[in-house]
Amino acid sequence: MLETKRLILRRWEEGDAESLYAYASDPDVGPIAGWPPHRSVEESRSVIQNVLCGKEAYAICLKEGGGPIGAIELKLCGHTDLARSEDECEMGYWLGKPYWGRGLMPEAAQEMLRHAFEDAGMAAVWAGYYEGNARSKRVQEKAGFRYQWRSEGVDVPLMREKRTGHVSRITRDQWEWDRLYAAAAAVRHERRISDYVTCGEVSAAILSGGGRIYTGVCVDTCSTLGICAERNAIFNMITNGEQEIKKVVAILPDGSSGAPCGACRELMVQLMPKTYRGIEIMMDYGRERVVTLGELTPEWWIG
Numbered sequence: 241m242l243e244t245k246r247l248i249l250r251r252w253e254e255g256d257a258e259s260l261y262a263y264a265s266d267p268d269v270g271p272i273a274g275w276p277p278h279r280s281v282e283e284s285r286s287v288i289q290n291v292l293c294g295k296e297a298y299a300i301c302l303k304e305g306g307g308p309i310g311a312i313e314l315k316l317c318g319h320t321d322l323a324r325s326e327d328e329c330e331m332g333y334w335l336g337k338p339y340w341g342r343g344l345m346p347e348a349a350q351e352m353l354r355h356a357f358e359d360a361g362m363a364a365v366w367a368g369y370y371e372g373n374a375r376s377k378r379v380q381e382k383a384g385f386r387y388q389w390r391s392e393g394v395d396v397p398l399m400r401e402k403r404t405g406h407v408s409r410i411t412r413d414q415w416e417w418d419r420l421y422a423a424a425a426a427v428r429h430e431r432r433i434s435d436y437v438t439c440g441e442v443s444a445a446i447l448s449g450g451g452r453i454y455t456g457v458c459v460d461t462c463s464t465l466g467i468c469a470e471r472n473a474i475f476n477m478i479t480n481g482e483q484e485i486k487k488v489v490a491i492l493p494d495g496s497s498g499a500p501c502g503a504c505r506e507l508m509v510q511l512m513p514k515t516y517r518g519i520e521i522m523m524d525y526g527r528e529r530v531v532t533l534g535e536l537t538p539e540w541w542i543g
Contacts, residue, residue: 242298244351247344249298249312256299257285259307260292263336272373273334275398294319296360300335300348310335312348314356314365322366322407329356330366333379340375346382353383357412358451364411370396371404384418385410414528420445420453420489421497421525424469427455428491436462443491444469444500448477449484470504474511483511489522497525505537513542 242249252260261284264270267277278284292299292311299308312333317323320330331352335345356362367385369376385408394405428443442458456472467475470490477483485508492498499521500508509516517534 242351242355243303244347246303247348247351248301248303249348249351250301252288252292252297252299252308252311254285254288256308257281257288259309260284260288263309263338266337268337269334271399272370273376274370274396274403296329296355298352300333300344309339310345310348312345312352314352314360314362320366322368322409325363327361327363328366329360329362330368331356332367333376345375345379349379349383353410353415357415362412364409366407366409368405368407370394371406377406380408383410384415386414416447416487417489417522417525417528417530420447420487420522421491423453423455424489424491427457429457430493437466441493442469444473445489446470446473446477446485447487448482449486450482452477452480452482454480454482468501468504470500471507474504474507484515485512485519487520487522489525497522499523499536505533508533509537509540509542 258281261278261281264278264284264287270277278287292313294313295316296314298312300310300312301308310333312331315323315330315332317326317328322330331349333345333349353365356365367380369380388407388409391405391407393402396403424443424445428440430438430440432438437459439459440457441460443455445453445455447453454473454477456469456474456476458467458469459472460466470488474485477485488500489497490500508519512519517532519533520530521533521536523529523531
């Protein structure tokens with residue numbers, strides 16, 4: 241079972257047939273996703289037994305109670321044409337019409353991506369939508385999927401027709417960078433603390449070796465007592481018992497990302513003298529340009 245702020249994602253049960261039928265019988269739900277409306281509760285029960293039975297198939301339920309209001313699944317290699325290897329899968333999903341427009345599906349999709357990358361060890365997750373399905377497209381955009389290609393004349397067997405299809409993908413690496421950037425953005429609030437101290441003009445987030453995210457903001461003073469956002473985040477990590485850095489992103493005042501200063505690089509080198517060259521630095525988030533600390537600092541006194 242998986243949980244979000246508002247949702248529980250759990251395995252399907254035969255007793256969910258009536259709830260499934262209530263939403264899957266709506267002609268606005270299934271056809272746009274490529275399957276016909278359910279015609280009876282018995283058909284819905286059969287779908288639970290034979291379709292929604294995959295290893296990573298989940299019913300979407302509200303925490304406030306009640307039966308399933310939608311479905312979400314990671315279709316593993318061998319059950320999708322998009323996955324190219326065992327560490328790739330395809331995400332499929334739909335939601336009952338009464339719950340559209342509340343941000344529930346993006347919330348479920350984000351949790352499924354976390355599950356795919358952190359729990360299932362996936363390297364990439366694919367997703368697709370048919371031409372005209374603007375809601376599905378928006379879910380993928382909100383979840384961070386990157387658009388890949390458009391295909392004409394795609395077979396839709398259950399609807400006995402052909403359509404134009406669109407395919408998107410997100411890799412584990414992209415997902416990690418998105419989370420880091422979002423975490424740094426969440427703490428970047430420039431403010432004046434006193435007549436002598438300001439903070440928050442620059443923020444940073446680091447991904448530790450243990451997979452946790454630590455954040456920090458710059459603190460500027462009228463003397464040399466200030467600190468950069470990157471070092472603040474690193475000290476936050478050390479305070480919490482970790483010392484290995486995998487990724488670093490800093491958000492500048494204009495929202496762009498950039499390289500850490502010499503003092504921050506020096507700290508990272510001294511913190512990880514044998515492995516600092518492998519630390520990844522986000523140089524340009526918009527263009528997904530990443531360099532290693534070894535590339536940024538090829539020669540150092542530590543050797």
